Amino acid sequence: MSAERSDGPKRTTTATHWGRYDVETKGGRIVAIDPVADDLEPSPIGPGIVAALGSRARILRPAVRRGWLEGRPREGTHRRGADEFVELSWDEALDLAAGSLAGLRDRYGNDSVFGGSYGWGSSGRFHHAQSQVHRFLAMAGGYTGSLNSYSCAAMEVILPHVIGGTGFSILGRTPRLDEIAANCELVVAFGGLPVKNRQVNDGGTGLHRTQPFLRRCRDAGVRFVNVSPIRDDMSTLVSAEWLPLRPNTDVALMMALAHTLIAEDRHDKEFLATRCVGFGRLEDYLMGAVDGVAKDAEWAAPITEIPADVIQNLARSMAERRSLVTVGWSIQRADHGEQPYWMAVALAAMTGWMREPGCGFGSGYGSMQGIGIERARQRIAALPQPDNPVDVAIPVARICDALENPGATIDYDGRRITFPDLRAIYWCGGNPFHHHQDLNRLVEAWQRPDLVIVNESWWTATAKFADIIFPVATFLERNDFAAGSNDPWLCAQQKACEPPRECLTDYEVFCRLADRLGFGSRYSEERSADEWVRHLYEKTRQTLGADGVELPNFEDFWRRGRVKMPTPPGSPAGDLVAFARDPMAAPLATPSGRIELFSATVDGFRYDDCPGHPVWMEPAEWLGSPLARRFSLHLISNQPHMRLHSQYDHGGASQASKVADREPIRIHPLDAAARGITSGDIARVFNDRGACLAGVLVDDAVRPGVVQLSTGAWFDPAEPSTAGSLERHGNPNVLTLDKGTSRLAQGPSAHTTLVDVERWTGEAPCVAAFDPPHFASHQGELRPPGVGRAHARGVS
Numbered sequence: 064m065s066a067e068r069s070d071g072p073k074r075t076t077t078a079t080h081w082g083r084y085d086v087e088t089k090g091g092r093i094v095a096i097d098p099v100a101d102d103l104e105p106s107p108i109g110p111g112i113v114a115a116l117g118s119r120a121r122i123l124r125p126a127v128r129r130g131w132l133e134g135r136p137r138e139g140t141h142r143r144g145a146d147e148f149v150e151l152s153w154d155e156a157l158d159l160a161a162g163s164l165a166g167l168r169d170r171y172g173n174d175s176v177f178g179g180s181y182g183w184g185s186s187g188r189f190h191h192a193q194s195q196v197h198r199f200l201a202m203a204g205g206y207t208g209s210l211n212s213y214s215c216a217a218m219e220v221i222l223p224h225v226i227g228g229t230g231f232s233i234l235g236r237t238p239r240l241d242e243i244a245a246n247c248e249l250v251v252a253f254g255g256l257p258v259k260n261r262q263v264n265d266g267g268t269g270l271h272r273t274q275p276f277l278r279r280c281r282d283a284g285v286r287f288v289n290v291s292p293i294r295d296d297m298s299t300l301v302s303a304e305w306l307p308l309r310p311n312t313d314v315a316l317m318m319a320l321a322h323t324l325i326a327e328d329r330h331d332k333e334f335l336a337t338r339c340v341g342f343g344r345l346e347d348y349l350m351g352a353v354d355g356v357a358k359d360a361e362w363a364a365p366i367t368e369i370p371a372d373v374i375q376n377l378a379r380s381m382a383e384r385r386s387l388v389t390v391g392w393s394i395q396r397a398d399h400g401e402q403p404y405w406m407a408v409a410l411a412a413m414t415g416w417m418r419e420p421g422c423g424f425g426s427g428y429g430s431m432q433g434i435g436i437e438r439a440r441q442r443i444a445a446l447p448q449p450d451n452p453v454d455v456a457i458p459v460a461r462i463c464d465a466l467e468n469p470g471a472t473i474d475y476d477g478r479r480i481t482f483p484d485l486r487a488i489y490w491c492g493g494n495p496f497h498h499h500q501d502l503n504r505l506v507e508a509w510q511r512p513d514l515v516i517v518n519e520s521w522w523t524a525t526a527k528f529a530d531i532i533f534p535v536a537t538f539l540e541r542n543d544f545a546a547g548s549n550d551p552w553l554c555a556q557q558k559a560c561e562p563p564r565e566c567l568t569d570y571e572v573f574c575r576l577a578d579r580l581g582f583g584s585r586y587s588e589e590r591s592a593d594e595w596v597r598h599l600y601e602k603t604r605q606t607l608g609a610d611g612v613e614l615p616n617f618e619d620f621w622r623r624g625r626v627k628m629p630t631p632p633g634s635p636a637g638d639l640v641a642f643a644r645d646p647m648a649a650p651l652a653t654p655s656g657r658i659e660l661f662s663a664t665v666d667g668f669r670y671d672d673c674p675g676h677p678v679w680m681e682p683a684e685w686l687g688s689p690l691a692r693r694f695s696l697h698l699i700s701n702q703p704h705m706r707l708h709s710q711y712d713h714g715g716a717s718q719a720s721k722v723a724d725r726e727p728i729r730i731h732p733l734d735a736a737a738r739g740i741t742s743g744d745i746a747r748v749f750n751d752r753g754a755c756l757a758g759v760l761v762d763d764a765v766r767p768g769v770v771q772l773s774t775g776a777w778f779d780p781a782e783p784s785t786a787g788s789l790e791r792h793g794n795p796n797v798l799t800l801d802k803g804t805s806r807l808a809q810g811p812s813a814h815t816t817l818v819d820v821e822r823w824t825g826e827a828p829c830v831a832a833f834d835p836p837h838f839a840s841h842q843g844e845l846r847p848p849g850v851g852r853a854h855a856r857g858v859s
């Protein structure tokens with residue numbers, strides 16, 4: 064690994080969440096990013112990055128928000144997000160950050176520092192942005208953290224009560240795709256199996272390997288059912304039937320399937336009696352003994368808009384043929400998102416097919432590349448994390464609630480969480496103005512803290528909403544190695560070029576801040592970044608060596624660019640097939656050791672929005688709710704085809720997908736005609752929470768009553784100093800609902816959102832999302848607001 068400057072042409076290799084690429088550099092600039100030759104399903108996201116590299120959106124120097132610097136932090140045009148920035152030297156900006164952070168910490172306590180810093184950042188074991196900021200803040204005295212993920216919060220909290228294990232452990236237990244191809248006859252996929260999402264794997268994708276499995280399934284005659292409001296959530300490589308249900312009604316459909324099984328005596332009573340607890344309670348509810356409402360197919364038909372006979376026939380097939388019930392993650396990013404997961408397990412249990420490999424219950428096949436390929440990967444060393452001295456964490460998606468209500472208490476999984484008084488925020492490797500719901504609310508709540516520090520490479524909205532912004536290197540400008548979850552590859556990430564202008568790595572930023580706060584050598588352990596990378600690789604090599612897995616030495620690995628590791632032997636803890644075959648020998652880690660269709664634990668929490676067994680509850684907004692009279696379209700803000708979240712929205716792949724410069728919104732021909740809209744128009748998408756402009760694509764792949772506007776267009780409010788101003792670029796999160804899934808998981812509910820759409824007839828405002836902020840000069844003393852002089856000089 065060499066860090067010397069070279070202006071001649073060179074080729075390096077790198078790895079991203081969306082695949083491995085060879086990078087060509089000429090004259091110190093990247094000119095091409097090509098998928099590695101053996102990736103037969105490469106993602107276009109990588110090559111598209113080249114177009115973004117020279118963008119004006121690159122942050123080149125440390126900068127501080129003017130109003131903050133001048134002690135007028137929240138007034139009018141000095142509000143966060145609307146303000147000008149003053150570029151400073153590294154020393155000046157670091158002194159201000161260290162001083163201000165230390166001052167707030169000393170005055171309000173360590174829990175006043177929010178370091179949850181959710182986000183994907185870039186792949187790379189050492190330069191992993193979130194690990195860097197967590198290590199830094201833990202050593203600085205501690206921070207308020209966050210619990211669970213935006214991806215899967217409801218699943219993470221409910222499944223351990225139902226089938227045991229940790230939140231994400233189901234992903235290592237889900238039947239493998241090769242088992243499905245070999246042994247399953249019918250896959251009922253709630254949320255479909257959108258291959259677009261399998262471009263991506265968290266931490267890295269060594270190779271994409273989806274199509275061979277789909278072809279094997281097709282050749283074996285496996286039948287797929289795509290239960291989704293969107294037809295192309297299922298690959299055309301397999302033969303699939305489409306059940307275009309109303310969004311957020313999966314539980315009703317599952318209950319009607321279950322009701323049919325019971326009513327026709329097709330349920331596996333032996334399995335339910337010996338492998339489950341609580342079937343009787345759920346049965347009473349399904350059959351109507353509890354509330355007088357039988358959850359049968361006739362009941363579900365008007366809720367889901369799936370005909371009763373279709374539901375009944377599907378239930379029969381599920382009992383007769385070896386079947387798999389699989390649930391995408393999107394379904395639980397919705398109000399009461401715990402319920403479809405719980406009910407899907409119950410439905411799979413009723414079929415009895417859990418005893419068979421490739422059958423029973425699964426999750427996430429259409430969510431990430433690694434799911435269903437391998438069950439586990441070897442243990443790879445990561446940046447060591449000291450204990451966080453602060454024992455406070457908030458459910459990740461409750462950030463707005465926390466900022467708005469310091470001292471308030473909420474329920475979470477059987478305990479009470481009190482929101483701390485958050486005074487400082489440090490974000491590194493995430494984009495809350497991408498990922499959070501109801502952004503107009505966040506814009507207001509975000510004005511409350513005294514200090515917001517952000518490390519970023521690009522002027523994203525989150526960067527523009529910071530007080531202090533540190534410009535950092537991208538993954539192309541540093542050395543590292545990557546390993547994705549459930550992915551057998553260890554991939555070199557070789558520095559292709561120098562970071563531009565004054566950019567430093569996150570690591571270097573935290574080293575310099577730690578120096579100022581008195582723990583520099585504890586943070587760095589006296590290693591350079593490249594020495595850390597080598598150290599983590601060697602640590603991995605030693606650990607695996609002790610388990611009999613030989614890795615090449617570092618030089619060899621670096622030259623080869625990647626190594627494949629064998630899958631760890633043995634079946635995963637809590638394996639559902641092993642349990643189903645012999646529940647005494649392989650019990651689940653639930654209180655009963657069985658599948659809990661009724662959970663005394665959850666019941667004991669006494670939550671009205673998550674009782675002791677799965678129930679159908681109307682979501683806060685859906686096509687059946689009174690609000691649908693005003694906003695008659697259900698918004699699906701799913702993951703984008705052409706990027707990862709908001710990353711490289713300014714890259715070639717994402718830009719090529721835009722319509723009229725904006726994020727495309729797909730609408731059914733009937734809904735478009737009723738509104739006089741055609742493809743290529745600009746539409747205003749709106750509800751009571753906000754409005755955005757998007758480019759129209761009329762497409763019958765979305766069912767009537769549903770519009771799809773993927774996430775990730777950079778937030779672009781027309782008037783950033785005015786609450787709730789028009790968003791110009793098509794960011795769906797100005798529309799989405801910011802509500803916990805329930806008192807159990809408090810997960811995000813993005814998919815529970817009604818909107819309406821109209822043709823935009825006025826002059827279309829230009830998209831300014833990729834413009835840097837305005838810069839101003841500053842004369843006079845540098846002194847952050849409300850912090851004493853000693854702190855301003857960085858004395859802790």
Ligand SMILES: Nc1nc2c(c(=O)[nH]1)N[C@H]1C(S)=C(S)[C@@H](COP(=O)(O)OP(=O)(O)OC[C@H]3O[C@@H](n4cnc5c(=O)[nH]c(N)nc54)[C@H](O)[C@@H]3O)O[C@H]1N2
Nearest residue numbers: 182183184185192214492493494498518700708709710813
């Ligand atoms: N409406 C709606 N909203 C959603 C979802 C949805 O389905 N619907 N899905 C949710 C889900 S599942 C997720 S996971 C979240 C994703 O939300 P995020 O993970 O916050 O989104 P990203 O765009 O990946 O943000 C990563 C940021 O890190 C920056 N970055 C990359 N590498 C580095 C680095 O090395 N250092 C630093 N300092 N920064 C770096 C990138 O430039 C980018 O701005 O969104 C959630 N939001």
Ligand SMILES: Nc1nc2c(c(=O)[nH]1)N[C@H]1C(S)=C(S)[C@@H](COP(=O)(O)OP(=O)(O)OC[C@H]3O[C@@H](n4cnc5c(=O)[nH]c(N)nc54)[C@H](O)[C@@H]3O)O[C@H]1N2
Nearest residue numbers: 214254260290291293310311391392393430701702707708
């Ligand atoms: N290309 C790409 N791939 C990605 C990502 C990305 O940003 N880009 N993000 C990654 C991340 S962080 C995550 S967490 C995963 C997320 O993986 P998922 O959550 O599975 O992905 P989504 O695309 O949000 O949703 C998949 C489909 O679910 C359907 N759906 C939505 N609501 C409902 C509903 O109520 N009922 C039913 N039956 N179907 C519904 C939608 O039609 C949608 O297309 O994707 C990962 N993969």
Ligand SMILES: [Mo]
Nearest residue numbers: 212213214215
């Ligand atoms: Mo996610």
